[in-house]
Amino acid sequence: METILKEFEKLQENGQLSKCQGLVDDLLDTLMKSRTQIEQGDVNNIDAYLKLLKSKVDTYTKRAKLHQKEIHGPLSRFGKSLDKSFKTNFSSAYQAPTFLKSNEEALNKAISMHFVRNGNFEVAQVFMNESGGSYVSDTTIAQFEAMFVILHSLKNNNLGPAIAWASDNRDYLKHRGSDLEFNLHKCQFVRLLLDPENSPSVVLNYARTKFGVFSDIYLSEISRLMTSLLYRHELDLSPYANLRYSPSFEEICQSFTNEYCASIGFSSDSPLYLAVTAGSAALPILAKMGSIMKLKRAEWSSLNELPVEIELPKKFQFHPIFVCPVSKEQTTDLNPPRMLVCGHIISQESLNAISRNRSNSKFKCPYCPSECTALEAKRVYFE
Structure with missing residues (x-):
C-alpha cells in the first residue's frame, strides 16, 4: 500500500492537465483569430500567413506532447503499482449459470427501475423500448x-410541496414514527425567523398555526424554537445557534425520499445500486475463495447460498438470518427454520434427517431430552 501511496503522490505532483489545457486553449484562440482575419480580408499574402500559422500550430503541438509525456510517466507507474497490488481478474468470483439468458428479463427490469429511481425517466423509456419490454408500469413512473x-x-429552497405532501400523509407518517413533517415545519420556521423582513408576529403566527398538532411529542423542541425568537438578530451567538443547521438540507431530502418511497412500497435505494454496492464489498472475499477452491479442485455447487459468510454494513441487512445449530447452514425459503415442542429451533433438512423423514415417528431433540414428532414442529418466521 505504501508503494501505491507514493506513486499517487507523484501523480498528484506531476499529473496535472492544466498546462496542456492552457496550451489547447491558446491554440484554439489563435485558430479562431486567424479564421476571423482571413474571413475579413485582413491578410494580404494568404500562403505566407498559413505557413506562419502552421508553424505556430506545430509549436503548440510539440509543447503539448512534452507536457503529455510528463503526465504519462507517473500515470503509467501508478497503474502498474495498482496491478501489482490488486487482483483485476475476478472471473473466479462468480458463476456463469447465475447469469443465464433466462435471467435477462429480471436484469432488464432492475436496470429500468434503477433509471426511474434516479429520475432518468427518458433514459428508462429508451432502454425499455430498445430491450423490448415494459418493465416498469406507468403508474410507478x-x-x-x-x-x-x-x-x-x-x-x-421551496419547502411548500414537501410540507403539503407530509400534511396529506400525516397519519401514515405518525404510524411510522417519522419526524419528517415536524422537521419540515421546523426548517420553515427557522427560515422565517432569519428573514429580516419578517416581523416577530409573522414567525409567531406560523408557530401557532403549524406546531399545535406536534405539541404532545415535540413540546421540548417547540419550546426551544419559540425561545429562539428572543435571539433572532444574534442567533449564531445564542444557545440556539444549532437550529440554523439542524436538520441539514441533505437530511431533509433523504428523509423525504425514504418516507415517500416507503409510502408507495419501495425501498429508499435502488435494488440495483444495493446489489452492486454489496457485491463490490464482497468481491475480494469471493475472488480469494474462488482461487482457493480452484487450487483444491473444489466446486461451488449452491446457487442460492454463498459458500462463506460475508459481513456487510447494517444498511445492507434487510432481514434476520438464522443458522441451524445442527447443520451449521443458513436457513432459506426452501430450508426454513422449524421450532420443536421444547422450543429449540433447527432447519427443515436437519428435522428430516433426525426424524428419518417419518412425520409421525418420535425423535429426541438434539439439545435436550424432550421428544416430539416432525408434525409437531412449527414453521418459524422472524421479523
Whole structure:
C-alpha cells in the first residue's frame, strides 16, 4: 500500500492537465483569430500567413506532447503499482449459470427501475423500448416523477410541496414514527425567523398555526424554537445557534425520499445500486475463495447460498438470518427454520434427517431430552 501511496503522490505532483489545457486553449484562440482575419480580408499574402500559422500550430503541438509525456510517466507507474497490488481478474468470483439468458428479463427490469429511481425517466423509456419490454408500469413512473418534482422544489429552497405532501400523509407518517413533517415545519420556521423582513408576529403566527398538532411529542423542541425568537438578530451567538443547521438540507431530502418511497412500497435505494454496492464489498472475499477452491479442485455447487459468510454494513441487512445449530447452514425459503415442542429451533433438512423423514415417528431433540414428532414442529418466521 505504501508503494501505491507514493506513486499517487507523484501523480498528484506531476499529473496535472492544466498546462496542456492552457496550451489547447491558446491554440484554439489563435485558430479562431486567424479564421476571423482571413474571413475579413485582413491578410494580404494568404500562403505566407498559413505557413506562419502552421508553424505556430506545430509549436503548440510539440509543447503539448512534452507536457503529455510528463503526465504519462507517473500515470503509467501508478497503474502498474495498482496491478501489482490488486487482483483485476475476478472471473473466479462468480458463476456463469447465475447469469443465464433466462435471467435477462429480471436484469432488464432492475436496470429500468434503477433509471426511474434516479429520475432518468427518458433514459428508462429508451432502454425499455430498445430491450423490448415494459418493465416498469406507468403508474410507478408517475409516482417517482411526482417525488422528483417535490425534491426539485426542496433543492430550490421551496419547502411548500414537501410540507403539503407530509400534511396529506400525516397519519401514515405518525404510524411510522417519522419526524419528517415536524422537521419540515421546523426548517420553515427557522427560515422565517432569519428573514429580516419578517416581523416577530409573522414567525409567531406560523408557530401557532403549524406546531399545535406536534405539541404532545415535540413540546421540548417547540419550546426551544419559540425561545429562539428572543435571539433572532444574534442567533449564531445564542444557545440556539444549532437550529440554523439542524436538520441539514441533505437530511431533509433523504428523509423525504425514504418516507415517500416507503409510502408507495419501495425501498429508499435502488435494488440495483444495493446489489452492486454489496457485491463490490464482497468481491475480494469471493475472488480469494474462488482461487482457493480452484487450487483444491473444489466446486461451488449452491446457487442460492454463498459458500462463506460475508459481513456487510447494517444498511445492507434487510432481514434476520438464522443458522441451524445442527447443520451449521443458513436457513432459506426452501430450508426454513422449524421450532420443536421444547422450543429449540433447527432447519427443515436437519428435522428430516433426525426424524428419518417419518412425520409421525418420535425423535429426541438434539439439545435436550424432550421428544416430539416432525408434525409437531412449527414453521418459524422472524421479523
